[in-house]
Amino acid sequence: MSLPAVRGGFEPFDVLDIEGYDFAFDDIPNLHELFAAARARKPYAIVPFLGTRAVLFLTHDLVTAAFKDEESFPASAIYAATTEPVLGHTIQCMRGAEHRINRKLVVPAFRRKVVTEQVEAILEPLAHELVDRFEARGEADLVTEFTHGYPVRVITRLLGLPMDDEERFRRWAVDLFHFPMAPEAAERASREFTEYVTPIVARRRIDPGDDLLSTLACTEAEGRRLTDEEILSFLRLLFPAGADTTYLGLGNALYALLTHPEQLARVSADPDEELEWAVEESLRWEPPVGLLPRVCPAPVRDWQGLGLDIPAETPLIFAITAANRDPAHYPDPDVFDIGRRVRPTLAFGDGPHVCLGTWLALAEIRAALKVLLQRLPAMRSVEPTRVRGLLGTALRGPESLRVRF
Numbered sequence: 414m415s416l417p418a419v420r421g422g423f424e425p426f427d428v429l430d431i432e433g434y435d436f437a438f439d440d441i442p443n444l445h446e447l448f449a450a451a452r453a454r455k456p457y458a459i460v461p462f463l464g465t466r467a468v469l470f471l472t473h474d475l476v477t478a479a480f481k482d483e484e485s486f487p488a489s490a491i492y493a494a495t496t497e498p499v500l501g502h503t504i505q506c507m508r509g510a511e512h513r514i515n516r517k518l519v520v521p522a523f524r525r526k527v528v529t530e531q532v533e534a535i536l537e538p539l540a541h542e543l544v545d546r547f548e549a550r551g552e553a554d555l556v557t558e559f560t561h562g563y564p565v566r567v568i569t570r571l572l573g574l575p576m577d578d579e580e581r582f583r584r585w586a587v588d589l590f591h592f593p594m595a596p597e598a599a600e601r602a603s604r605e606f607t608e609y610v611t612p613i614v615a616r617r618r619i620d621p622g623d624d625l626l627s628t629l630a631c632t633e634a635e636g637r638r639l640t641d642e643e644i645l646s647f648l649r650l651l652f653p654a655g656a657d658t659t660y661l662g663l664g665n666a667l668y669a670l671l672t673h674p675e676q677l678a679r680v681s682a683d684p685d686e687e688l689e690w691a692v693e694e695s696l697r698w699e700p701p702v703g704l705l706p707r708v709c710p711a712p713v714r715d716w717q718g719l720g721l722d723i724p725a726e727t728p729l730i731f732a733i734t735a736a737n738r739d740p741a742h743y744p745d746p747d748v749f750d751i752g753r754r755v756r757p758t759l760a761f762g763d764g765p766h767v768c769l770g771t772w773l774a775l776a777e778i779r780a781a782l783k784v785l786l787q788r789l790p791a792m793r794s795v796e797p798t799r800v801r802g803l804l805g806t807a808l809r810g811p812e813s814l815r816v817r818f
């Protein structure tokens with residue numbers, strides 16, 4: 414993807430607020446410190462992005478307002494360029510009535526009640542299965558041996574797809590995720606996945622079961638059902654949107670707890686009370702979707718009274734990572750404290766495209782942590798690790814989680 418250089422002649426764009434990194438490509442090790450320093454000066458920053466300049470929103474108020482302002486910063490403008498070629502015309506690429514109707518058609522499969530009733534039965538047994546594979550060794554890398562495989566398997570089981578093929582799904586998920594860097598592998602994965610799943614969709618239309626794919630095939634809203642292509646592109650989206658995010662979210666929760674043993678002890682002592690708050694706080698402290706890129710198709714004048722005029726085609730970055738540590742919203746924001754009891758954070762976005770899988774993701778992370786704490790009560794880190802950026806800085810998660818137990 415190439416975006417035109419920003420040439421507004423407006424003063425803010427002439428001066429970079431953060432230099433030395435390209436936010437589209439680079440893993441930035443001291444991201445939180447850079448953001449805190451920039452936010453202390455002003456609520457947004459002009460940063461290098463894709464060889465040009467982007468406006469990055471740094472405060473909770475601005476990121477919230479930006480998510481809600483589909484008029485100025487429609488999600489469709491960026492996703493049409495970055496994901497549509499390989500995933501198809503997903504709901505992320507839609508706006509207005511098309512988006513509203515498509516969401517109505519997929520939302521029933523993700524309601525809190527459905528997640529609680531249908532999904533939770535899958536989660537803990539799956540987490541136990543994964544722990545069974547390494548428990549006897551007394552040590553493991555939880556990234557390669559647990560967090561990476563868990564959410565893809567949740568999705569394939571929810572869809573009612575054959576469990577024997579879970580390894581293929583995992584490979585397709587990885588290839589789809591790497592589309593911007595390796596388009597050929599992603600396109601091949603998209604083709605293979607489509608060929609695999611098309612006959613299954615046809616069968617579920619005729620003979621529905623109680624799985625998520627049947628719900629997608631049969632739900633009606635505003636007098637219509639999802640077309641085959643709408644189902645297929647939604648299924649393709651589920652892997653990058655639902656699996657990669659959750660795997661990193663679970664990794665960040667484990668990273669937070671392993672690096673704060675006193676908080677880990679607090680959760681272990683009373684998981685029924687503390688676990689859900691540990692998950693919420695880890696999603697605030699280190700959100701897996703850190704920096705969401707957008708672009709504004711038309712010029713935006715004096716947005717939010719910032720005195721900032723944004724020329725057409727300017728890239729923008731919704732910095733959830735920065736918003737979730739905004740001191741105006743969270744006292745002592747750098748402290749990981751499960752006693753904060755705050756919900757919701759911006760980890761799942763906001764506005765019309767807010768995450769559809771929020772309940773599922775929370776249930777997945779809670780179930781995985783519950784099983785890991787039960788089965789590996791003496792779990793501790795044996796090697797320093799760090800949260801790093803994937804796909805530039807867009808997504809963030811730990812590079813490894815080597816533990817002994």
Ligand code: HEM
Pocket residue numbers: 488504505506516568650651654655656658659662663700701702705759760761762763765766767768769770771773774
């Ligand atoms: C911790 C895990 C997760 C995080 C942090 C997360 C985060 C997000 C965010 C920030 C957005 C908004 C994107 C934007 O505005 O451009 C989003 C959208 C979305 N998420 Fe999630 N997500 C997670 C898990 C899931 C799961 C488990 C699923 C489903 C299986 C899912 C499905 C979706 C879908 C379909 C959208 C697009 C909604 C739309 O465009 O209307 N996500 N997610």
